[in-house]
Amino acid sequence: MTDLASPATNITTGTTDARVVGGSRAVGYLVGALCLAIIALMLVPLVLSFLASLKPPAEAAAVPPEYLPRSLSLENYRTVATYQAGLWTYVANSLVVAALTILFCLALSVPAGYALARYAIPFKEVFFLLILASMMIPYQAMLTPLYLMFSSLKLTNTHVGLAIVHTILQLPFSVYLMRNSFEAIPRELEEAAVMDGCTSMQILRRVFLPLVLPGMITVSLFAFISSWNEFIAALIFMSRETSFTVPVMLTGVSTGIFGVVDWGALQAGVIVSVIPCVGVYLLLQRYYVSGLLSGAVK
Amino acid sequence: MLSTNNKYVGLLYLSPALLFVAVFVFYPLVQLIMISMTSESLLGGGEFVWFDNYLLAFSDRSFWMSFWFTVRYTLIITPILMILGFLLALLTMQNRPLAQLTRGVVFLPVVIGLASSSLLWVWLFNQQVGLFNKALVDLGVIEEPLVWFNRANLGMTAVIVSVVWKVVGFGMIIMLSGMQSISHEVVEASMIDGASYWQRVRKIILPLSARAILLATLISAIGSMLAFDQFYLMTRGAPRGQTFTSVYWIYQNSFVYFKLGYGSALSIILMVVIMAGAALQITLQRRGETA
Numbered sequence: 001m002t003d004l005a006s007p008a009t010n011i012t013t014g015t016t017d018a019r020v021v022g023g024s025r026a027v028g029y030l031v032g033a034l035c036l037a038i039i040a041l042m043l044v045p046l047v048l049s050f051l052a053s054l055k056p057p058a059e060a061a062a063v064p065p066e067y068l069p070r071s072l073s074l075e076n077y078r079t080v081a082t083y084q085a086g087l088w089t090y091v092a093n094s095l096v097v098a099a100l101t102i103l104f105c106l107a108l109s110v111p112a113g114y115a116l117a118r119y120a121i122p123f124k125e126v127f128f129l130l131i132l133a134s135m136m137i138p139y140q141a142m143l144t145p146l147y148l149m150f151s152s153l154k155l156t157n158t159h160v161g162l163a164i165v166h167t168i169l170q171l172p173f174s175v176y177l178m179r180n181s182f183e184a185i186p187r188e189l190e191e192a193a194v195m196d197g198c199t200s201m202q203i204l205r206r207v208f209l210p211l212v213l214p215g216m217i218t219v220s221l222f223a224f225i226s227s228w229n230e231f232i233a234a235l236i237f238m239s240r241e242t243s244f245t246v247p248v249m250l251t252g253v254s255t256g257i258f259g260v261v262d263w264g265a266l267q268a269g270v271i272v273s274v275i276p277c278v279g280v281y282l283l284l285q286r287y288y289v290s291g292l293l294s295g296a297v298k
Numbered sequence: 299m300l301s302t303n304n305k306y307v308g309l310l311y312l313s314p315a316l317l318f319v320a321v322f323v324f325y326p327l328v329q330l331i332m333i334s335m336t337s338e339s340l341l342g343g344g345e346f347v348w349f350d351n352y353l354l355a356f357s358d359r360s361f362w363m364s365f366w367f368t369v370r371y372t373l374i375i376t377p378i379l380m381i382l383g384f385l386l387a388l389l390t391m392q393n394r395p396l397a398q399l400t401r402g403v404v405f406l407p408v409v410i411g412l413a414s415s416s417l418l419w420v421w422l423f424n425q426q427v428g429l430f431n432k433a434l435v436d437l438g439v440i441e442e443p444l445v446w447f448n449r450a451n452l453g454m455t456a457v458i459v460s461v462v463w464k465v466v467g468f469g470m471i472i473m474l475s476g477m478q479s480i481s482h483e484v485v486e487a488s489m490i491d492g493a494s495y496w497q498r499v500r501k502i503i504l505p506l507s508a509r510a511i512l513l514a515t516l517i518s519a520i521g522s523m524l525a526f527d528q529f530y531l532m533t534r535g536a537p538r539g540q541t542f543t544s545v546y547w548i549y550q551n552s553f554v555y556f557k558l559g560y561g562s563a564l565s566i567i568l569m570v571v572i573m574a575g576a577a578l579q580i581t582l583q584r585r586g587e588t589a
Contacts, residue, residue, distance in 0.1 A: 026579075034389060035400040042403050045463060048429050049418045063426045119308025127316055131424055134323040138572060140524050140545045141565035142553050145329035146322070167305050168322050217417055217515055229411030230525045232545070238573050245415035251531065266417060272345035275413045281409040285402065288409065292468075293475045 046274070053077065053268040060183065062265025076264035080272065083253060083265070086243045087272065090249040093159065093238070094228055097245060100163035101227040103173045108167070109219060110212070113178025113202055118190070128164045128179070134225060135172035139165070143236055157243040161221065162234060166227040174219045179213030203265045218291035221284050225277055246273045334563040340556035351563035360539060361564060364547035364570075367450075371543065372522035375458050379518050382462065382512060383469025387507075388499065390470070391477050403476070412464060416531040419460035423447070447479075450540035453533040457541075461528055465521075469514040476510025477503055512583050516576060523572050544568050548559035 019082070050066065052060055056073040059066070115121060116128055146242045147156065155161030165269045184210065193203045208218060209216075234245045254261060281288060334351055338344040355361055386404055390397040407415060422430035423446045431443035446456040480503065488498050504511075526545040531542040535550075542550065548568065552561030 015505050031389065032396055035396045039387070039400055039403045042407065042463070045422060046416055048408075048422070049467075052421070052429075061427060064307065065427045065429055065432055067429060067432070074502065080405060108315040108318055111311035115308040115311035119311070120305050121312060122305065123306040124308075127312060130324075131315060131319050133321050136573065136576075137323060137327060138520075138524050140526060141548070141569045142323070142326050142330060142564065144332060144558050144562050145324075145326035145547075147553075148333070148558070149326060149329070164322060167318070171315065225409055230414065231411065231413040235530075236549075247411055250413065250417055254420065254531065263421055263424070265423060270418050270421075274410045277409045278406065280407065289405070289471060292471060298392065 046152070047152055049267045049270055053265060053271050055264055057262065057264050059217060060267070061262075076268035077272075079262060079265040080253065080269045083249065083269075085244075087269075088247070089242060090244050090246050091272070093243060094245040096159045096228040097162045097166065097234075099226045100159055101166040101170065102223045103224045104163060104167040105170050105219055106216060109170060109174035109178045110209075111204075112175045112270075113180075113182050113212075113213060113215075114208065116173075116175070116179040117182030117185075128175075131161065131175050132172045134168065136154050139169055142168075143233060146233075156237050156238045162237050162245070163227070165233045165237065166230055167228070170223045173222065177215055177219055177291060177294060178212065181212040185211050214287065217284065218287045221280060222291055224280060225288075228276060230271075305350060329389040330562050330565060334566050338561045340553075340558055347559070351560045352567070354560065355563055355567055360389075360542070361385055361544075361547055363540070364542040365544050365568075367454075367541065368523055368525065368545075370458075371458075371525060372519055374517050375455075375522055376515060378458065378462055379469050380515055380588055382466050383514060384473055384504075384511065386466065386470040387473040387477055388503070390460075391407035391474060395414040401467075401470070404470055407464045407472075408467045410464070410528040411532060415460060415464040416457075416528045418531045419433070419456065420447075423456045423460075426534075436446060447533050448539060452518070453536065453541050457528050459531050460532065469518060472514040473507055473510050477537050480506045508586075509583075512556070512579070516579055519579075520572060522571060523568075523575070 007154050013177070024243050051069055053076050054072045054074070055069040055076070056071060057075050057079070059071070060076065072221060112131070116124060121127065150156045150161045150164075153161075187205055189211075189227075190203050193207050198206065229247065230245075231247045235251070238248055246269075248275060250266065253266045253269050256262065313444050316582045335348055336344045337347050337350075386400075389406075390401045401505060418431075422428050425431060425443045425445045428443065431440075431446075434440045435443060444452065447453045464527070484502060484506070485498065490501055493501065524545050525543045526549065529535065529546050530549075535542045535546060540587055544564070548561050549559045551564060
């Protein structure tokens with residue numbers, strides 16, 4: 001657990017002291033100004049999109065455009081809300097797929113991480129490498145055989161089917177992270193539990209699960225964000241109008257009706273698709289960054 | 299204790315994940331290889347044709363055009379991402395509140411979807427209602443709003459701007475973690491020796507975060523070689539298929555023209571190229587470290 005918590009401090013409280021960058025007061029002001037400029041530059045696209053989504057449709061379609069809305073309106077949100085099968089159908093699809101992805105990732109990676117960290121299994125490292133190796137195979141290349149397989153299993157256009165594809169993406173990272181989480185727990189804890197006569201299942205549930213909770217949160221967070229945002233598999237596997245996920249639905253909005261794109265509605269859709277990610281990131285930033293670093297930097 | 303007498307219990311816990319990978323990764327991989335040697339189509343058919351698809355691929359001008367377009371995109375965007383990521387990491391490596399806020403904001407677009415960001419930017423770049431165009435006109439950079447997506451190079455430029463905005467924070471975070479693991483003593487010693495800031499950056503920070511930089515480069519380059527969303531949503535391959543990426547061309551063949559066998563062969567070629575590239579980079583990195 002400690003090894004999960006420590007990289008997190010990098011982003012919030014890092015270790016390099018100011019003198020390293022140092023310099024005079026003038027340099028300090030320059031750095032400050034540069035930081036502010038970068039913050040502005042990074043936020044401007046999102047802010048403009050948000051403001052455009054609040055313009056009345058006529059203003060949003062105006063040529064030439066204005067940066068700021070003259071009056072505010074929720075009309076664009078109403079338009080996306082009633083787009084085809086209705087925005088909430090698509091949000092629900094995305095949420096159900098993401099929830100199933102989280103469930104599958106946890107159900108597979110928690111026991112696997114436990115086994116890899118605590119049991120002597122024949123060919124253990126080979127198995128571990130096999131699971132990690134699937135990360136080396138780009139899933140974009142695997143969509144054809146998966147599509148044929150899912151067609152014959154009647155899994156296309158189902159939440160479970162797409163969630164399986166998203167689990168394929170996230171599983172190597174999840175197993176890697178859960179193994180690390182379990183390995184960080186001192187062995188004395190489980191020895192004490194064995195003395196008390198706990199079975200291995202009881203040890204997993206009562207002793208380990210509370211301690212690997214941060215790891216499980218990180219796994220869930222990554223599963224959610226990658227599933228919510230994933231595009232090409234959703235585009236191919238969810239071809240029925242009622243089974244689209246949010247990004248696939250937005251593609252429809254961006255193609256427009258008879259070539260006329262409703263830009264205000266499109267930006268309203270973009271904002272709806274961005275909000276859960278931004279919200280989750282702001283709430284759980286610590287887990288996200290620590291997970292990213294422990295997954296990438298090794 | 300546990301570990302010695304219960305090895306089958308361990309295997310039992312590991313088996314669901316192993317089974318999942320076997321069924322949904324390795325079995326489809328074998329299938330992919332087999333389909334690539336058939337004339338399989340979503341419309342039916344599917345005779346065994348040996349390596350015909352591969353031979354066809356080697357003489358398919360459209361495939362190679364998309365392939366070299368993807369390589370060019372990767373070779374242009376990767377250095378931009380790495381240099382900007384490195385500079386942002388340098389800028390924000392101290393722990394003042396403003397630097398931390400900058401990190402948080404630069405990283406923010408990393409968590410939003412590539413599809414969402416592409417649809418945001420395709421609007422900003424639009425020649426009629428796009429505010430990016432308007433800003434460029436207002437700043438006097440261009441005279442008239444540009445039509446970004448009817449020329450391949452402009453289209454790629456637009457995609458690069460949007461993707462840099464979206465993922466530059468990723469490289470920054472990886473490099474920050476590399477920089478922050480540099481020990482204080484090394485840095486302080488150089489300061490006592492009177493090294494200037496840029497000397498320290500060149501002689502200490504850059505070499506000591508080389509591992510992190512190479513890692514970020516590898517991840518970015520693989521991601522760019524597999525680019526699809528941003529081109530599908532922004533350029534749509536226009537003009538005349540000049541901005542098809544490899545994955546986009548594979549998608550077209552497999553799921554628009556229904557040529558699954560041919561698409562699978564292209565997938566395998568792309569996969570082999572990417573793996574070879576990654577292996578090459580890792581080998582060079584290892585050699586660099588031992589030298």
